[in-house]
Each structure stands twice: as structure tokens, then as C-alpha cells.
Amino acid sequence: xxxASIPLNVLIIDDSExxxxxxxxxxSSSGWKPDHLRVDTREGLEAAFVDRQWHxxxxxxxxxxxxxxxxxxxxKANDENLPVIVVTGAMREDELIRLIKLGAKDIxxxxxxxxxxxxxxxxxxxxxxxxxxxxxxxxxxxxxxxxSQGIALYDVDDRLVLCNERxxxxxxxxxxxxxxxxxxxxIITQAVRTGHLTDPASTPDExxxxxxxxxxxxxxxxxxxxxxxxxxxxxxxxxAEGGVISILxxxxxxxxxxxxKDEFIxxxxxxxRTPLTSIRGSVALLELKLKHDPSASQLIDIALRNSDRLSxxxxxxLNLGKLKAGEMELYLRQLNSWDPIxxxxxxxxxxxxxxGVTIVAQEPERKLQIVADAEKLIQxxxxxxxxxxxxxxxxxxxxxxxxxxxxxxxxxxxxxxxxIPTELAEAVFDKFxxxxxxxxxxxxxxxxxxxxxxxxxxxxxxxxxxESLPGNGTTFFVEFPAATGxxxxxxxxxxxxxxxxxxx
Amino acid sequence: MNSLQRILYVDxxxxxxxxxxxxxxxxxxxxxxxxxxxxxxxxxxxVFKPDMILLDMMMPGLNGIETFDALKALPEMADTPVxxxxxxxxSDELNKYKALGAAGTIPKPFDPIxxxxxxxxxxxxxxxx
Numbered sequence: 001x002x003x004a005s006i007p008l009n010v011l012i013i014d015d016s017e018x019x020x021x022x023x024x025x026x027x028s029s030s031g032w033k034p035d036h037l038r039v040d041t042r043e044g045l046e047a048a049f050v051d052r053q054w055h056x057x058x059x060x061x062x063x064x065x066x067x068x069x070x071x072x073x074x075x076k077a078n079d080e081n082l083p084v085i086v087v088t089g090a091m092r093e094d095e096l097i098r099l100i101k102l103g104a105k106d107i108x109x110x111x112x113x114x115x116x117x118x119x120x121x122x123x124x125x126x127x128x129x130x131x132x133x134x135x136x137x138x139x140x141x142x143x144x145x146x147x148s149q150g151i152a153l154y155d156v157d158d159r160l161v162l163c164n165e166r167x168x169x170x171x172x173x174x175x176x177x178x179x180x181x182x183x184x185x186x187i188i189t190q191a192v193r194t195g196h197l198t199d200p201a202s203t204p205d206e207x208x209x210x211x212x213x214x215x216x217x218x219x220x221x222x223x224x225x226x227x228x229x230x231x232x233x234x235x236x237x238x239x240a241e242g243g244v245i246s247i248l249x250x251x252x253x254x255x256x257x258x259x260x261k262d263e264f265i266x267x268x269x270x271x272x273r274t275p276l277t278s279i280r281g282s283v284a285l286l287e288l289k290l291k292h293d294p295s296a297s298q299l300i301d302i303a304l305r306n307s308d309r310l311s312x313x314x315x316x317x318l319n320l321g322k323l324k325a326g327e328m329e330l331y332l333r334q335l336n337s338w339d340p341i342x343x344x345x346x347x348x349x350x351x352x353x354x355x356g357v358t359i360v361a362q363e364p365e366r367k368l369q370i371v372a373d374a375e376k377l378i379q380x381x382x383x384x385x386x387x388x389x390x391x392x393x394x395x396x397x398x399x400x401x402x403x404x405x406x407x408x409x410x411x412x413x414x415x416x417x418x419x420i421p422t423e424l425a426e427a428v429f430d431k432f433x434x435x436x437x438x439x440x441x442x443x444x445x446x447x448x449x450x451x452x453x454x455x456x457x458x459x460x461x462x463x464x465x466x467e468s469l470p471g472n473g474t475t476f477f478v479e480f481p482a483a484t485g486x487x488x489x490x491x492x493x494x495x496x497x498x499x500x501x502x503x504x
Numbered sequence: 505m506n507s508l509q510r511i512l513y514v515d516x517x518x519x520x521x522x523x524x525x526x527x528x529x530x531x532x533x534x535x536x537x538x539x540x541x542x543x544x545x546x547x548x549x550x551v552f553k554p555d556m557i558l559l560d561m562m563m564p565g566l567n568g569i570e571t572f573d574a575l576k577a578l579p580e581m582a583d584t585p586v587x588x589x590x591x592x593x594x595s596d597e598l599n600k601y602k603a604l605g606a607a608g609t610i611p612k613p614f615d616p617i618x619x620x621x622x623x624x625x626x627x628x629x630x631x632x633x
Contacts, residue, residue, distance in 0.1 A: 270562070270591050273591040273612055273613060274517055274520070274591070274612070275519075276613050277520055277523075277591075277612045277613035277614065278517065278519040278520055278523060280613050280615075281520065281523035281524075281527070281613070281614070281615075281616040282519070282522075282523050284615060284616050284617050285523065285526055285527060285530075285616055285617075288530075288531075288617065311613055
């Protein structure tokens with residue numbers, strides 16, 4: 001295809017019509033079909049950008065009514081990707097450098113116009129590339145602005161590369177500080193100093209240090225309250241280049257729902273306790289009067305057992321609410337893991353007898369030390385032992401013991417029951433879950449035990465899991481880092497209000 | 505100090521009042537007077553002259569703590585121990601009540617069979633002091 005068919009919108013800044021014609025002739029002979037406008041004043045140049053798009057600007061160097069510096073400035077303000085080539089008679093090197101710094105793409109000497117064709121070709125191609133990049137970036141930013149989450153990208157030096165409008169909106173009190181090039185430390189320091197980011201439990205300096213630490217060591221996510229009573233979920237993720245992507249999600253609504261739900265549970269539980277106290281009390285007094293009447297005492301026994309069951313359920317719900325809210329008091333100290341096992345077995349034996357199940361405790365050869373709250377751990381073990389007994393066939397054995405595996409101390413509880421199907425592995429820890437819904441009636445539980453146990457073990461900084469082969473029994477493991485004076489870093493920090501005693 | 509004979513029980517729940525009265529009179533041999541609210545308790549104390557007061561914490565009108573403060577302002581109350589009855593018997597609340605000046609705490613739901621013994625136990629600690 002012949003190049004003559006290529007149209008070229010060329011803006012010529014020159015006070016000489018003859019010089020302009022010379023340039024146009026040169027462009028035509030180079031294969032373009034130029035459509036041009038010549039201007040030589042500031043006003044003319046400004047007007048050139050009204051309703052017109054240019055491929056390239058060819059500018060003279062010295063003109064009586066318009067300096068090349070002003071021209072470059074006006075062009076940049078109107079179309080920052082439009083390339084400008086300065087065509088001049090002669091030029092000193094320092095002037096040449098100054099023009100390049102001001103934004104001129106090339107300088108061509110009038111006595112060497114053969115350079116014009118390749119220069120124009122190159123600059124048009126480069127400009128096209130720049131425009132495409134700019135378009136892609138603005139499309140990308142537009143897309144980011146449509147996302148309901150706040151997103152910010154920081155480079156390897158922790159400097160802000162880009163962020164979307166939502167990010168600035170969420171950080172609105174310091175939005176003027178959120179500009180590309182600002183460091184995360186500057187932004188977060190501003191956010192804390194203005195009180196936008198708060199934490200009643202720590203000083204501003206601690207909060208800044210904490211946020212910096214979380215930024216430099218991205219972890220899955222954490223929740224952060226804001227001064228305007230909103231809540232954020234903050235996710236950090238490393239990029240391939242070693243920077244960090246910060247994603248802010250407004251979870252205020254979800255948080256409100258959780259708080260309302262917890263309050264509801266708490267109020268309902270307290271309201272349930274009052275009638276329960278009346279029922280329990282009056283039946284207990286009746287029992288005293290009627291203990292010699294066998295038909296009455298059987299009915300009274302039923303009433304007592306069921307009111308106790310209802311009381312336990314109310315207590316469980318309240319406890320779970322407290323655990324979820326991180327309000328449970330924990331008394332952490334180093335202890336021999338065998339001691340709580342012995343006490344849990346003692347407490348569960350009578351219950352297991354009712355199901356014809358024998359509990360066997362296997363004492364380890366040496367003391368395995370852990371850091372835990374003995375009473376809470378016993379509660380968990382009793383729950384696991386009674387679950388194991390409940391779901392074991394009459395005449396079978398439940399085994400409990402403890403062993404050290406690598407850096408973990410594992411307490412295990414094995415039963416010979418029907419096992420838990422693999423697909424229910426996570427669900428068994430859910431509230432009110434039963435493998436078989438008829439179990440609620442037949443085995444007298446409501447499915448809060450494991451949920452509570454998991455919350456307690458988590459709060460203690462441990463982990464609870466199980467292995468099961470359907471038909472071949474289940475083994476639950478309660479794992480803690482082996483106590484060697486400090487708690488292993490691979491485990492979560494114990495939560496809740498903790499009164500930590502010195503290790504023995 | 506006298507032996508523990510006369511107990512004033514303050515609770516807005518008539519059913520629980522009846523249970524406590526029956527349990528303490530029939531099993532503990534106490535003389536029991538019940539009140540529906542804190543204001544009644546304040547007028548009843550100079551008349552009934554209890555050895556001990558059992559006070560429910562969650563009541564409409566004057567709540568347990570407000571009633572406690574009003575009672576403690578009475579001249580007859582100088583040496584009368586007050587036991588709090590509460591459904592919020594978590595350890596942090598128990599400590600709070602103790603700091604307020606409760607002689608003891610009976611958690612709800614309580615066992616009416618052992619209630620008399622529980623009160624004797626609390627009485628002992630108060631008399632020793």
C-alpha cells in the first residue's frame with residue numbers, strides 16, 4: 001500500500017508561511033497526506049485544540065509572538081501525549097537539553113530535514129503507544145473505582161502506586177495525603193494521628209507499629225474499627241514484585257448484625273433462666289414431699305432431668321456468646337498435660353457407664369508440658385469424652401492419652417463409634433450440628449459441645465481436629481505447642497482477657 | 505451478733521418468691537418476709553428487722569445495686585449482710601458484687617434444697633468478720 005494514503009494532522013507553530021510550506025512539502029514527499037494548521041500566537045495555539053485532534057506538532061524555535069517554552073506548556077496542558085518536534089536553524093547544546101527537559105521529543109535542524117520522516121514516524125508510533133497505555137490505565141482505574149472495596153497497591157519500597165476512589169473514601173479524613181508516592185507509613189501515621197484509625201487497647205504509636213507490622217508481613221485478614229464507628233476488614237497480599245496490595249472491605253453491617261445477634265442471645269438466655277429457676281426450684285421442693293410415692297417420683301425425675309438439660313443448653317449458649325466475643329477469662333499457666341486428662345476421665349466415668357462404655361487412659365512415659373487453662377481444658381476433654389461415649393457401641397472402649405509429635409503435644413481421644421463422614425469434617429464444629437439429626441432426641445445433646453470446645457481451644461492458642469474412618473471410629477486431637485518456656489509462633493496468640501501467670 | 509433467723513427476700517418474680525419462702529421456712533426453719541421491689545424493701549426493713557437480706561439483681565424500678573445503696577443508707581442496716589441473687593454469675597460479676605459490699609452471691613438458677621445451707625455458710629463468714 002502506498003503511504004500517500006496516510007492522513008496526517010499536523011500542527012505547525014511558525015511565524016513564516018514559507019517555512020511551514022517547506023515542512024509540508026517534505027511531509028508529502030515522505031508519503032503522508034498532511035492536513036495542517038499554522039499558528040504563531042498564544043491565542044492561535046489555544047484555539048487549535050478546540051474540536052481538533054493532532055498527530056504531531058512541528059514548532060519553530062524563535063518566534064516574535066510566542067516562545068517555544070510557552071508553546072510546549074500550552075500543548076502539554078491540552079494533550080499531554082501529543083509529540084512536539086522542534087525544527088530550528090541552529091542550536092547550542094544547553095538549549096537543546098533544556099527543550100528536551102521541557103517536553104520536546106526531538107530537535108531537527110533545518111539543514112538536515114531528511115531526519116524529519118523517521119522522527120515523525122517514530123514519534124507518532126510512540127505517542128500511540130503512550131495513549132494506549134494511558135487508556136489501559138484509565139480503564140483499569142475506572143474498573144477499580146467500580147469495586148465496592150477500597151484497593152491500594154504499594155510498591156516494594158512501600159510507596160503508593162495507585163488506589164481506587166473507594167480507598168480514598170474510606171480514608172476520607174486523610175484523603176489529601178493519599179497520593180501516589182506517599183509511603184504506607186506516612187499514610188497510616190496520618191490515619192492514626194487524625195484519630196481515623198483507633199484501637200482502645202493500644203496507644204497511637206503501638207497502633208502504628210502494629211499496622212506497619214501487618215503491612216510488612218501480610219496475613220490473611222484482620223478487622224479494624226474506625227473513628228466513625230465503621231468496621232473494616234483489611235486484607236494484605238504480597239505482589240509478585242514484592243509490593244503489597246491492601247484491600248479494605250466495609251464490614252460495618254455484618255458487624256452490627258453479629259453484635260445484635262449476641263445481644264439477642266444474651267437477653268433471651270437471661271429471660272430463660274428466670275422461669276427455669278422457678279421450675280427447677282418448685283420441682284425440687286415437690287420431690288422432698290413426694291419422695292415416697294414411686295409414681296410421682298418418676299415424673300419428678302423426668303421434670304428435673306429436663307430442666308437441668310435446658311439449663312445446660314442456656315449456659316452453653318451464653319458461654320459460646322462470651323467465647324465468640326473474646327470475653328472469656330483465661331488463666332494460662334504451664335502444666336503437665338496428664339493432670340487435666342486424669343481429672344476429665346474422673347468426671348466422665350459415671351456418664352460413660354450409662355452407655356456401657358469403658359474409658360481407658362494411657363499415661364505417657366514422661367511429663368509433657370503445655371501452657372493452658374487447666375479448668376477450660378478439662379471442660380473440653382470432658383466434652384470430647386462424653387461425645388465419644390455417647391456415640392460408641394455398648395461394651396466398647398474409649399481411649400484417651402497424650403503424646404508429643406514434633407513440637408506439638410497431642411491429647412487424643414479415640415472411640416469405636418460409627419465415625420464421621422469426611423464431607424462433614426468442618427461442619428461438626430458448627431453450632432447445633434448433628435451428624436444425624438435424630439441424634440438430638442436419642443442422645444440428648446444439641447450440638448454445641450464441639451463448637452464451644454473449638455472456641456476454647458482456639459482461645460488457649462491450640463488446635464482441635466479429628467481423624468475418622470466411617471465405620472472405624474474417630475480420634476479427636478487437641479494440640480498445643482510443647483511448652484519450652486515460650487509459646488510457639490506458629491500458633492495464634494491466645495485471645496480473650498488473659499491473666500497470664502509466670503511459667504513455673 | 506444474733507443467730508440467723510429472719511430473712512428478707514427481694515425479687516419481682518412471685519413464683520421465685522414462693523419457692524424461696526417455702527424452701528427457707530420448711531427446710532431452714534427461718535422466718536421469711538418477701539418484697540416485690542426495692543422501694544418496698546426499704547420500707548419493710550425497719551419493721552421486719554431482718555438478720556440477712558437476699559436481693560435479686562435484675563428488677564424493674566430500683567435494680568439490685570440501687571436497692572442495695574438505698575438499704576445501706578438505713579440506720580438499721582449497719583450490720584445486716586446483703587446476699588445478691590443473680591443470673592449473671594460469671595466470675596467477673598461476682599468480683600464486682602463483692603467489691604460493692606455483697607456478703608455473698610447466690611447464682612440463678614439455685615437449688616432450693618441447699619439454699620438454707622448456703623445462707624448459713626455466708627452467715628458464718630460474716631459473723632467471723
